[in-house]
Amino acid sequence: MDYLAMLSHLFRQLGYNGWVVLIDETELIGRLGKKARLTAYKNMASFLFPAQYSRLESTFTMFAMGASFVEDVIETKHDFENMATVYVDRSEREPTEKVLNHIIAAPQLQPLNQDEILGVLKQVQDFHGRAYGWESRLDVREVLKATETRGYLLRTRIRAAVELLDQLYQYGQAGNIQINDLGEPHYWDDDLPSLDECVQE
Template identity: 30%
Template sequence: MIGTDTGNAPAVVARRAIEALRAGVPSRDAVAALGSGQSAIEDRFETMCAAAATGSPAGMLIGGGFGAGKSHLLEHLARLALNAGWTVSRVVVSKETPLHDPVKVFRAAADSALRDGQARPAVIEAAAGLDLDGRSYAELLRWASSSGSELNERFPATLTLFAHLRERDPAYAETILRFWSGDPIPVPELRKRMKEIGEQRPVLSPVAAPELARQRMRFAARLLAAAGSPGWLVLFDEVELIGRYSLLQRAKSYAELARWMRGEHGRSTPIATVFAMTDDYEAAVITGRNDRQLVPERLRAKGTPEAAELAAAAELGMRIIDRETHLLTPPDDTELKQVYARLRELHGQAFGWHPPDVTGLERLGATRMRQYVRAWINEWDLVRLDPAYRPVTEAVDVASDYREDPDLERTPPE
C-alpha cells in the first residue's frame, strides 16, 4: 500500500539490528535486541545516578578490550537513563573533541543532549518549556544570582532577559539560547538590553573560556532540572585516544577525567558521567610510558602554582584509571547461549528463513562478545547463500595503537 510505514515492522527492526551488529555499531535496535550482561556495572550505574539526582555529581569508568562491548554498554545505560527521564549526551573523544578542552567538550555535550521523545537539543527544549511564572524558574534565577553558584554575572543577566524577551523578542532570546549552548554573547548589547528592561547596569566580569565552559555545564544542568529532568548523563567513549596526545595534553586530559569522575561541578549539580576506555591503557601508557612519574615531574619543573595544581589533578586522574576502572565481565556460557539464540531468531526474522546451527568461534575466555556475534552472523549469511557450505571462522586480535600523533594537537577551529 502506498504510504504505509513499514519502518517498525518486525522484519525491518530485526534487519536493522543484524546489520548494526554485523558492522559492530551499537545501534538502538541492536542494543534493545541483546540487552546487557553487565549486571554489576548496571547496579553501580543506578546507584550513581540516584546520588546525582539528589545533587551529588559523580562518575564511573568502565574498561574492556576492543570489541568487548563498551560502546554497546554505553548505549544500554543511555537507554536506561532516557527511560527514567534523564537528559543524555554522548561525547566521543576525537581530534574535534579533545578531552582536555572544556570548551569543545561542553559544546559536544550540549549539541548531543536529548531527552526521550525530543528532537531538538535538550537545552533548547528545556528553555522553551520553562514555566517563567513558576517556582522552578524562580529557584533557578535565585541560585544563578547567588554567590554559591559561582557563576559569572552573564548567567543571571541572560536568565532575567530570557524571561522578558522569550515571547516579545524571539531573535534575542535565540541569542541567549546560543550563549547557554556555547556561543559568545556581546557584552555591550547585553548591558543595553538589561537597561531597557529597567535593570541596573550589571557587572560582567571577564572570564576565561575554559572556566566559562565549566560554568555553562553547571548552569545547563540546573536548567534541565528546572524543566523536569532528574539529571544530565554524559557518556564519554573512546577515551583511550588520550594516549596518542603529547605528554602535556595527556596531563590535561587526566586532570579533566579526574574532575568529571569526582563530580567537581559544584554542589547540587545533577550530573552523572560514564567514561569508557580500553582495559590495557594503564599498562600501555601510564606504566608503559612512565606517565605516572614523567607527567608530574615535567609539570612541577615549571615552578608555577598552576602547573603544580595541574600535576596533582593529573596524578589523581591516573590513579582513578589504575584503581577505579570497572572491567566488563567476559560472557559466560549461559550468556553466550542466550545471545546465540536471540541472534538466530533475529537473523531468521530479518531474512525470512530458519537459520541452522553454526559452529562460530571456540568458546575461550579471551574471545570477546563482538567476535562471537560477528562469527555467528557471517556464518549464517554464508549458509543462507549456499546451504551446503560449512564455514570455519578464525578471529584475529587487533592491538590498540597508543603512538603519539602530533596531528591530534592541531584541532580544527570552531
C-alpha cells in the first residue's frame, strides 16, 4: 500500500488532480479462502475510503464485479458472520463491514438493449475490416442474428461475431459457429485452507 500511496502523492506533485484506479473482475475474491477474502475486503477499504483507511491522495477507485457476487459469495459464504468471528474488536471489523455494505448497496449496470448490442457488434465489424483490410458487406443485423443464439453475455456474442467475420473473410461464407459457454464464475468452497493456514501448520 505504501507504493500506491507514494504514486498518488507523486501524481499530485506532478500537477495532476488525482488518478482513477479501475479493478476489474473483483468477483475473483470469491475464490479465496475465508481469511484471505476478509483481508481482500480490508484492502478494498483502503481504496474505497482512502481518507479513513490509507494515505492515498486524490484517488478515485472503481471495482467491477459480477452481479451475483452478493448472493454467491457474501451471503452463501457467510462473510458477515465470518467477519464477526475473525475480527473480535469492532474497530478491526469496521473497514470490512463498510466494504461489504458498500458492495451490497452498489448500483448494478443494466443489460445492454438491442440497439446498444447492435452498436457494439457494428464496431467489432468495423475493427475486423480495418484489421484485415476488407469490407464484409454484411448488414450488422445479420451479425446480430447470427449471435443471438450464442447466449446473453456480450463477450460471447462478440466471440461469435468475430468467428462469423473470420469465416466470411477466409472462406467467403460462414458455417455453423460453435462458441463454448463462458458463463459466470464458479467459486471454490470454504473447506480449502487459506495460505495463512497452510503456512502456520
